[in-house]
Amino acid sequence: MQSEAPGRISLAGAYAFGYGALGMAQLEGEDPDWFNALDPLDTLFLGTVWPQNFRDEFEFANARDAWLQMLRDTVHWDDIQQFVAIVVEASEELGLAIDEGELMLLVAGRLGAARLDRRRIPRDLLPEVALAESRVARGVSPDYQLPVPVADAAGRVERFWAGTELDLPQDGTAVDALRAGLRLLGRAGMPVREESSTLLPALYVALVAKDDEELAQAGERATAWAMGLPGDSPLIPVADALLVGHGMAMSADTLLGHLFAVPAFTEPVRSLDRRWHSSPGIAFVDLAFEMGISQVRTRAGKVTKLDPEAIAALRAQHRRFEAAFGRPPAPDEPIFFDPKSRLPRMPSLETFHRDSVALWRELGLDPAWIHAYEQTRGLLPRPDGTFFTESDEDEWNLAINEYLERDGGQEPDNDGNLQIIRTVAVMADLKTAAKDPEHGVSLVRMLDSDQHELLQSFLLHMSEFLSGQLREDAVVATAAHEYARAWAGGQLAAEVRRESGAPADSAPISEVKILLTAAVAVFAQANG
Incomplete structure (x- = not known):
């Protein structure tokens, strides 16, 4: 120094x-x-x-x-x-x-x-x-001026407040997140329409806050989150309007009128702006993941980077917990629970492991891979053939070599085994989407942004079969249309209806979102 x-x-x-x-x-x-x-x-x-x-x-x-x-x-x-x-x-x-x-x-x-x-x-x-x-x-620039309210501001504000009385699915926009947040705060007894000070905390609660956060901290944390938004965030004009409007002691209705003049208010909020970032101990792991490092060891435990598919699956499991127990999981409760238990308890690890081994055997996984799965207590390559860490890969290879040398087994068909894992992963997505509309929404968004290569590859590979099912089976066509409407609205539903009415000998469908609706419809029909 x-x-x-x-x-x-x-x-x-x-x-x-x-x-x-x-x-x-x-x-x-x-x-x-x-x-x-x-x-x-x-x-x-x-x-x-x-x-x-x-x-x-x-x-x-x-x-x-x-x-x-x-x-x-x-x-x-x-x-x-x-x-x-x-x-x-x-x-x-x-x-x-x-x-x-x-x-x-x-x-x-x-x-x-x-x-x-x-x-x-x-x-x-x-x-x-x-x-x-x-x-x-x-802080917010002292020269900042709130935008002039739109011409029909009063009507839009009234329709907005009417929406807070309804339990509607969110569409990903800032305005809809604010509506959901105000509904939540209102049901908690807060006077949400009396003053504008509730607007920023409501937006924060809907976009960022975890289920176990105390509402009493929402105001302070909301301000910290708003001030710490990345410099390129489209949400900054919305945050600045909320901060300035509250500082001017403006009514909630008046501030909402100004907000409707901010373009970003009615646009989807990017995932980066939905994250809490205003605490120590966050930036290192985020940067490590950005650099391609898949796992970081911290005092709180190993932190593993999840791909979009895994995140969507965890959110679906979170919703299963809420459906089973009527509330979100507490911080010390397992999100993966024993479905036979009346209380949220982890399934028996021994039972889970035994059932998993039996399933992989039934699906045709090579004996060498079964042996390695058992010896490593549940390790498997990811669908792309990689592992989270080098140590996981070393442990897996050691178990495979042990099987080959000790038991004289045949070399495993790695490509065939990976195809089984990929198929299981896709089938799990289709099964979840058939029962959980929000998971369907997530899959459509991932396909829109090319974030689910595995699912996209599967759908295109199955395009000819799925196209035929959509065009020749009225039950599949009706179900696919309903899935499209629930997941993405009228435009995708109209595209599905148009393709389902095309002649059976038409060219296979290439639009993966349409193929997704058909795949889920076929899966749902085959599985009752």
């Missing part, structure tokens, strides 16, 4: 300053509670601003994110990514969590060897200067 020139600091130096600041605060008893949640990337950022203090964890985390975003277009971003890679490598090598004190100390000694003490960050890229005029530091 002594070699760092004033106003210029390397990443290694910043990390050393941050780690030292943590140690000094602990020794002097002045460390806030949220210091305990700092990860290595938080610690590095702390070193760039030391000895500056922050009001709370929200201000700290929002400043960290804004600074990291600013570095993305500079040569220093490569160093940030190298820093993350070094920490993860050390974590895997030593079996320690990335936010474990012992590992954080050991990492400091590795940064010099990686030459992260060479390149200096100039003063104008350090947070004190770089963020001085940012929205994170200054």
Whole structure:
């Protein structure tokens, strides 16, 4: 640290300053509670601003994110990514969590060897200067003017409030999220229409908040989330209008009239803006996943990157829990539960494992893969043939080799086995979509954005069969039309109706969303 020139600091130096600041605060008893949640990337950022203090964890985390975003277009971003890679490598090598004190100390000694003490960050890229005029530091611009309300604002506002009385499915837009949030707060006894202060918390509750968050914290957290939105977020004009309108003590109806003049208010909210980001301990894992690292070990446990298909499946399982028990799961309750139990309990692991082995045998998985599945207590490659971590892959290969050498078994048909896994994954999606409209909505959105390659490939491979079923089976055609209407509205429903009326010898359908409705209809018919 002594070699760092004033106003210029390397990443290694910043990390050393941050780690030292943590140690000094602990020794002097002045460390806030949220210091305990700092990860290595938080610690590095702390070193760039030391000895500056922050009001709370929200201000700290929002400043960290804004600074990291600013570095993305500079040569220093490569160093940030190298820093993350070094920490993860050390974590895997030593079996320690990335936010474990012992590992954080050991990492400091590795940064010099990686030459992260060479390149200096100039003063104008350090947070004190770089963020001085940012929205994170200054808040909403003092020159901000609310947009002029649209001509039919009064009517739209009345229709909006009428919608809060109905339990409607959300369409993904900010206005619909606000409607759902206000309905929730209203049912909790809050006077949602009397003042505009309820609008931002309502939007936050519907878009971001977890089920176990206390409503009493929604106001503070909503403001932190709104102020920490990424600089390129389309939602910023909506957030700024809500912040300014509340500051002007404007009525809820008047502020809503202004909001309807903001284009982003009636547009879908991107997934990035639906995430809570204003706390320590978040940015490191997010960046690791962005870099292609699939698993990070933290003190809270292993954090694994889920693909969109897995996320949709977990949300569907969450809805199954609510359907079974009439409420969302508590933080300490298993989302995967024993369907025979009256209380939310994990199924017996022994029973689950035994039944899984029997299922894979029945489906035709090779004996070598069955052996490896049993020996590793449930490991299987993902549908693309990869594993979450190198250690998982090593453990799997060891079990396969053990089977071949000890039992003299045949080499497994890896391609055939992967095809079985892929088919099971697709069938699970079709089964869930047949019973859960929201899962169908998720699948349509993933197909729209090319996020579900496995499902897309399956549908195109089965296009000729599915096209024939849609055009020749009236029951399938009717069901497919209803699925289309429920998942995506009138346009997709009209496309399904048009294709179902085409001659049987027409060219196979190439639109995967239409094929999806047909596939689910065929599956539902075959399975009663």
